[in-house]
Amino acid sequence: MTGMTWTIAPEPYDSPAAAALWRAYYTEVSDRWYLLHEGHRTDPAELEREIAAHTGAELVPPRGQLLVGRYDGEPTGSAGVRLLEADTAELTRVFVLPEARGRGGAALLVAAAEEAARALGARRIVLDTRGDLVEARALYARLGYSETGPHNSALYAEHWFRKELVAVSRSC
Numbered sequence: 001m002t003g004m005t006w007t008i009a010p011e012p013y014d015s016p017a018a019a020a021l022w023r024a025y026y027t028e029v030s031d032r033w034y035l036l037h038e039g040h041r042t043d044p045a046e047l048e049r050e051i052a053a054h055t056g057a058e059l060v061p062p063r064g065q066l067l068v069g070r071y072d073g074e075p076t077g078s079a080g081v082r083l084l085e086a087d088t089a090e091l092t093r094v095f096v097l098p099e100a101r102g103r104g105g106a107a108l109l110v111a112a113a114e115e116a117a118r119a120l121g122a123r124r125i126v127l128d129t130r131g132d133l134v135e136a137r138a139l140y141a142r143l144g145y146s147e148t149g150p151h152n153s154a155l156y157a158e159h160w161f162r163k164e165l166v167a168v169s170r171s172c
Contacts, residue, residue: 004071004072004103005071005072006069006070006071006105007069007070007073008067008069008070008108008109009067009068009070010065010066010067010116011066011067012060012066013055013056013057013059013060013066014055014057015068017068017075018056018075020075021068021075021076021077021078021093021095021097022051022054022093024095024097025078025093025095026047026050026054027042027047028095028098029130030042030047030050032132032133033132033156036132056080056093058082059080059081059082059092059093061120063083063120064080064082064083064120065080065082065113065119065120066078066079066093067079067080067109067112067113067116069096069108069109071100071105076097076099076100076105077100077105077106078093078094078095079091079092079094079095079109079110079112079113080092080113081113081114081116081117081120081125083120083121084126084151087121087123087124088122088123088124088125088126089117089120089122089124089126090125090126091113091114091117091125091126092127094106094109094110094113094127094136094139096109107139107143110139110140110143111143113125114163114165118165118167122165123164123165124163125162125163125165126151126160126161126162127140127145127160128151128157128159128160128161129157129159129161130156130157130158130159131159137159140161141161144163145161146161146162146163147159147160148160148161
């Protein structure tokens with residue numbers, strides 16, 4: 001369809017759109033892990049506990065930012081950044097709803113998150129992901145992220161990436 005476009009803007013982590021995207025993201029990655037390793041979906045009670053425990057409250061200025069991507073006006077993706085150190089940000093919650101995938105939104109969300117990280121003062125951005133999230137690993141490699149050694153000891157982290165953020169020059 002022509003005329004369909006992405007818009008990406010900061011949004012409070014607890015807005016209805018951000019909360020719905022967080023639930024969809026967490027449900028997908030949790031179910032994917034449980035189906036791969038234990039042959040069943042996530043226990044609903046566990047899912048609710050984990051969603052409530054990881055609200056995204058760290059994704060607020062001045063040390064973080066949550067971005068929501070809308071495709072043709074509908075909330076369909078998210079990406080967040082938070083400062084780990086004065087010059088290092090972590091990329092998190094990169095997600096696009098399945099029905100909106102393949103339309104360039106993930107790359108746009110990552111680019112917007114990188115810009116938000118620069119605005120927070122970061123000179124580099126890091127992230128972690130799991131081995132079974134092969135699409136995410138391919139996206140980060142395509143966008144110039146290099147796989148590195150661990151920068152954290154997150155329970156499910158199996159791959160760590162890093163990218164140096166170069167200043168974006170703006171012409172007048």
